[in-house]
């Protein structure tokens with residue numbers, strides 16, 4: 597069984613358990629905390645988030661018997677959309693955030709099947725036809741790992757997905773990756789105050805780690821989509837600044853506003869990219 601080589605529950609909760617109300621003030625209605633997919637200039641952030649899920653679900657057979665696992669399910673939006681497409685689908689979400697779990701299991705969150713569970717601890721006796729994992733991968737390797745240690749950590753993840761997927765099953769993965777930047781360039785501010793114990797993969801890490809386990813069905817780099825997503829979050833934050841500062845304090849506002857601005861620049865300058873992958877278990 598793999599062991600967690602990245603952010604543990606405490607590190608994840610430092611970021612994600614800030615407050616559900618805080619995130620709801622600047623994310624879209626579905627509470628997606630990941631890159632959307634923009635097809636034209638005018639769509640809303642919610643629509644663009646739906647487009648992103650369509651990219652994955654149109655490439656999976658959600659009707660296939662043994663269901664869908666969401667690794668890093670956030671506030672449950674991807675599972676709610678899967679249920680809307682395939683009512684009664686056997687679904688399971690896992691997260692390391694207590695606040696997210698509470699939302700997923702509430703009436704407002706759709707009373708989802710969700711658990712506070714590290715992917716490393718997924719039981720071996722349950723298999724799924726499909727896995728979706730959207731921007732959890734960034735938390736699977738600590739910044740001080742060597743390239744080989746990072747590849748090994750990611751391989752542990754892909755081996756686990758291979759184990760819990762039925763033969764021919766699909767893995768839809770979305771992750772930020774380092775395009776021209778290197779992990780040693782990651783600003784201390786991000787490591788210390790935003791995402792402790794997390795580091796972005798390089799493209800070659802991901803492809804080395806899937807060898808022999810998954811074949812590539814489809815891929816795209818959507819760095820500009822992330823620039824636009826960050827712009828939308830930034831606009832929401834600025835529009836609601838008074839309320840955010842009043843309820844959560846100026847320090848939290850400044851910290852998140854700075855990190856979104858830094859991310860936006862990274863995607864615009866293409867030091868970072870956004871990888872969408874559809875993989876088939878071999």
Ligand SMILES: C[S@@+](CC[C@H](N)C(=O)[O-])C[C@H]1O[C@@H](n2cnc3c(N)ncnc32)[C@H](O)[C@@H]1O
Pocket residue numbers: 600603608612627628629630667668669670671673690691692693696713714715716729730731732733735736
């Ligand atoms: C950026 S959020 C993305 C949430 C959601 N997929 C979305 O698109 O809105 C990252 C998610 O990954 C989860 N996560 C990070 N490391 C994890 C781990 N080792 N096991 C399970 N979930 C993990 C976090 O708890 C969080 O739900």
